[in-house]
Amino acid sequence: MSTFWDPLRHRTPARIGLDRVGDAARTRHVLESAEALALARDAVHGSLDVDRLGDELRALGIGEPVHVPSAAPDRATYLSRPDLGRRPADVPVLAPADLTLVVADGLSAEATALHAAGVLAALLAELPGDLTVGPPIIATQARVALADHIGAAQEARLCVVVIGERPGLSAHDSLGAYVTWAPAPGTADSARNCVSNIRRPHGLGHADAARTLARLIAGARRIEATGVQLKDTSGRLTDG
Amino acid sequence: MRYSHTVRDRTYTFDGLVDLLAKAAPDRSGDRLAGCAADSDAERVAARWALADVPLTTFLTDPVVPPETDNVTRLIWDTHDGDAFSLVRHHTVGELRDWLLDTAAGPDAATRLSALAPGLTPEMVAAVSKLMRNQDLVSVAAATSVTTAFRTTLGLPGRLATRLQPNHPADDPTGVAGAVLDGLLLGAGDAVIGVNPASDNPRTVRDLLHLLDDIRTRYEIPVQSSVLTHVTTTIDLIAQGAPVDLPFQSIAGTQRANDGFGVTPAMLAEANDAARGLARGSVGDNVLYFETGQGAALSADGHHGTGGRPVDQQTLEARAYGLARVFDPLIVNTVVGFIGPEYLYDGKQIIRAGLEDHFCGKLLGLPMGVDVCYTTHAEADQDDMDTLLLLLTAAGCTFVITVPGADDVMLGYQSASFHDVLTTRRVTGTRPAPEFEAWLEGLGMLDDAGRVRAVDPGDSPLRELTAKAGA
Numbered sequence: 001m002s003t004f005w006d007p008l009r010h011r012t013p014a015r016i017g018l019d020r021v022g023d024a025a026r027t028r029h030v031l032e033s034a035e036a037l038a039l040a041r042d043a044v045h046g047s048l049d050v051d052r053l054g055d056e057l058r059a060l061g062i063g064e065p066v067h068v069p070s071a072a073p074d075r076a077t078y079l080s081r082p083d084l085g086r087r088p089a090d091v092p093v094l095a096p097a098d099l100t101l102v103v104a105d106g107l108s109a110e111a112t113a114l115h116a117a118g119v120l121a122a123l124l125a126e127l128p129g130d131l132t133v134g135p136p137i138i139a140t141q142a143r144v145a146l147a148d149h150i151g152a153a154q155e156a157r158l159c160v161v162v163i164g165e166r167p168g169l170s171a172h173d174s175l176g177a178y179v180t181w182a183p184a185p186g187t188a189d190s191a192r193n194c195v196s197n198i199r200r201p202h203g204l205g206h207a208d209a210a211r212t213l214a215r216l217i218a219g220a221r222r223i224e225a226t227g228v229q230l231k232d233t234s235g236r237l238t239d240g
Numbered sequence: 241m242r243y244s245h246t247v248r249d250r251t252y253t254f255d256g257l258v259d260l261l262a263k264a265a266p267d268r269s270g271d272r273l274a275g276c277a278a279d280s281d282a283e284r285v286a287a288r289w290a291l292a293d294v295p296l297t298t299f300l301t302d303p304v305v306p307p308e309t310d311n312v313t314r315l316i317w318d319t320h321d322g323d324a325f326s327l328v329r330h331h332t333v334g335e336l337r338d339w340l341l342d343t344a345a346g347p348d349a350a351t352r353l354s355a356l357a358p359g360l361t362p363e364m365v366a367a368v369s370k371l372m373r374n375q376d377l378v379s380v381a382a383a384t385s386v387t388t389a390f391r392t393t394l395g396l397p398g399r400l401a402t403r404l405q406p407n408h409p410a411d412d413p414t415g416v417a418g419a420v421l422d423g424l425l426l427g428a429g430d431a432v433i434g435v436n437p438a439s440d441n442p443r444t445v446r447d448l449l450h451l452l453d454d455i456r457t458r459y460e461i462p463v464q465s466s467v468l469t470h471v472t473t474t475i476d477l478i479a480q481g482a483p484v485d486l487p488f489q490s491i492a493g494t495q496r497a498n499d500g501f502g503v504t505p506a507m508l509a510e511a512n513d514a515a516r517g518l519a520r521g522s523v524g525d526n527v528l529y530f531e532t533g534q535g536a537a538l539s540a541d542g543h544h545g546t547g548g549r550p551v552d553q554q555t556l557e558a559r560a561y562g563l564a565r566v567f568d569p570l571i572v573n574t575v576v577g578f579i580g581p582e583y584l585y586d587g588k589q590i591i592r593a594g595l596e597d598h599f600c601g602k603l604l605g606l607p608m609g610v611d612v613c614y615t616t617h618a619e620a621d622q623d624d625m626d627t628l629l630l631l632l633t634a635a636g637c638t639f640v641i642t643v644p645g646a647d648d649v650m651l652g653y654q655s656a657s658f659h660d661v662l663t664t665r666r667v668t669g670t671r672p673a674p675e676f677e678a679w680l681e682g683l684g685m686l687d688d689a690g691r692v693r694a695v696d697p698g699d700s701p702l703r704e705l706t707a708k709a710g711a
Contacts, residue, residue: 004696004697004698004703005418005422005697008414008415008418008421008706009418011412011414011415011418012408012412012414012415012416012418012419012649013409013649014406014407014408014415014418014419014422014643014644014645014647014649015644015645015646015647015649015657016418016419016421016422016644016645017422017697018644018645018657018659020659020694022663023659023662023663023666023691024659024663025645025657025659029645033622033645033646033647034622036647037616037621037622037654040616041616041617043616044616044617079581079582079617080269080273080581080582080585081273081582082273082539082580082582083273107617165652166580166615166616166617166652166653167616167617167652168616168647168648168649168651168652168653168654169616169645169646169647169649169654170647170649171409171649171652172616174409174652186541188499188500188540189500189540190499190500190501190502196438197409197410197438197650199409202409202410202649203409203410204409204410204438227502228470228472228502231440231441231442231473
């Protein structure tokens with residue numbers, strides 16, 4: 001069998017160079033895909049260990065974690081009713097802060113359990129000293145927009161949400177992060193910036209993700225906006 | 241206007257065209273989420289009876305979304321061709337279904353259907369699709385022909401093209417190039433080689449544009465490339481001199497939903513002009529690439545129509561095609577199963593929606609492709625995708641999305657694999673776009689029957705393709 005693809009497989013998790021039988025892929029490849037789908041579907045239906053994550057977030061030293069369930073009472077409702085996942089069952093009473101930090105299960109609680117605390121720890125190290133940060137919020141059966149309600153309650157200038165992304169066959173443990181200026185219920189998705197594919201080993205590392213988030217936060221404070229007007233300009237074009 | 245119909249001894253009433261269209265739609269989770277779905281099968285069939293009797297001229301006077309507040313409606317109405325409409329002006333929705341099926345089975349079907357296209361509005365097409373079975377959607381779409389061109393000619397009869405989608409979770413150039421090589425060796429890429437970048441950083445996007453353009457020019461491949469970032473980023477990159485073939489944008493069927501995407505018709509016109517101005521095409525000058533999908537408007541809270549009522553997601557999807565066709569794009573595809581189970585719950589709903597979207601887009605005159613796909617949180621699997629891919633090919637679909645092993649490792653969903661299209665082309669007798677097929681032939685990659693040979697990539701003329709990617 002050819003070893004042509006071996007070096008390239010170190011550069012991408014994509015299923016490249018599958019052996020052909022006629023026009024189809026070999027049995028081994030078909031079963032590998034079926035197995036990956038089974039694991040991903042199990043991840044979708046998994047739940048977040050809130051106590052364990054709470055211990056990790058408490059260790060960040062930014063206050064006692066607050067658990068905020070969404071208005072979706074269970075996983076089945078969460079999957080078919082995104083509107084319920086976008087708002088908290090009850091909005092907690094919180095002291096004002098410049099920056100709201102929300103850790104949400106999203107569609108992969110496993111990703112959140114693996115990466116959320118690490119990304120937030122790295123992000124806190126990158127933040128300027130003049131920003132006050134609220135206590136970590138743990139949101140369950142939650143979608144990104146739930147955090148707008150928390151941010152509004154904290155009268156926050158900015159909100160960062162880290163949330164489990166939808167599992168795929170190669171990655172069922174990938175985290176996304178969203179930055180929103182002036183969070184308020186009804187904020188359009190185009191008014192957010194996103195950093196995706198935070199995972200190991202093939203995705204974005206915790207430190208790199210944190211640096212990108214810190215740049216987006218700095219840019220958002222400069223132009224007082226997030227979304228399509230704010231691009232991650234670490235790679236700004238200099239010839240124009 | 242109130243509509244009503246009696247099934248056995250029960251009379252169902254519908255409060256206006258928006259309500260009637262929604263209640264006549266096949267059952268799907270997104271319409272339930274929006275609160276506009278029929279409550280029972282009997283109510284649904286009553287709505288279809290009533291819809292069948294609605295004159296087509298009603299759609300020119302009763303807006304589904306008010307033109308006063310929606311620029312998509314204004315574009316649809318401003319570009320409606322009354323002369324073309326005269327072919328069916330006196331028909332009802334039910335009679336239009338009969339006309340379409342009769343025309344599809346008759347002589348000069350493609351010519352007659354093309355002549356009608358500018359006379360139909362998206363709402364008329366959505367309405368008639370609700371009276372059509374899956375077989376009807378395939379039948380009429382198969383008789384419809386829409387051809388566009390840039391460096392390949394797309395939509396010709398007997399052809400099935402592919403987007404080669406070499407996504408990488410961190411935009412690694414060698415990783416992207418490896419997936420491009422894999423696809424080319426399996427005969428994919430003739431509609432577009434199109435990357436969804438993980439980052440919207442303009443430098444990353446520019447680097448990917450150069451990577452794809454370098455591969456294309458080095459091997460003289462007659463293909464077009466696209467890096468699927470926001471259209472404003474692409475407009476900036478064109479001004480910077482980046483090698484842009486196809487500007488891309490996601491669009492939806494209402495102004496409010498497009499606001500959610502941060503996009504306006506003026507931006508699309510600007511991108512269209514800028515890319516055409518580069519004159520990079522060799523056999524045609526269609527340059528835009530649009531993606532759409534049922535549920536996009538609802539997910540952006542942009543799904544309300546006349547009277548503040550929720551409009552069903554399939555009608556809104558057809559309206560996105562009304563926006564798209566103003567710009568004569570090279571390719572359009574619905575991302576049918578991508579948006580999730582809250583809009584299309586399972587394999588049955590995804591297959592139906594894929595056939596509806598393809599039919600509506602093609603009948604409106606668009607070069608319509610489909611991302612035959614699903615997510616891990618929907619009740620669907622690869623068997624459902626096999627079914628939809630074969631049905632769409634029978635329906636004359638312009639192109640489908642293909643990724644290595646059916647697994648998109650950046651966006652986290654499942655589409656068709658390069659192998660799936662090899663199989664589909666063989667069993668349906670379809671072939672790649674002619675310019676691309678000639679290139680494959682010229683490199684000795686096809687056998688005597690025109691099928692892609694299985695070769696050791698180390699012996700292929702493309703074997704060095706990935707060598708310079710990281711440089």
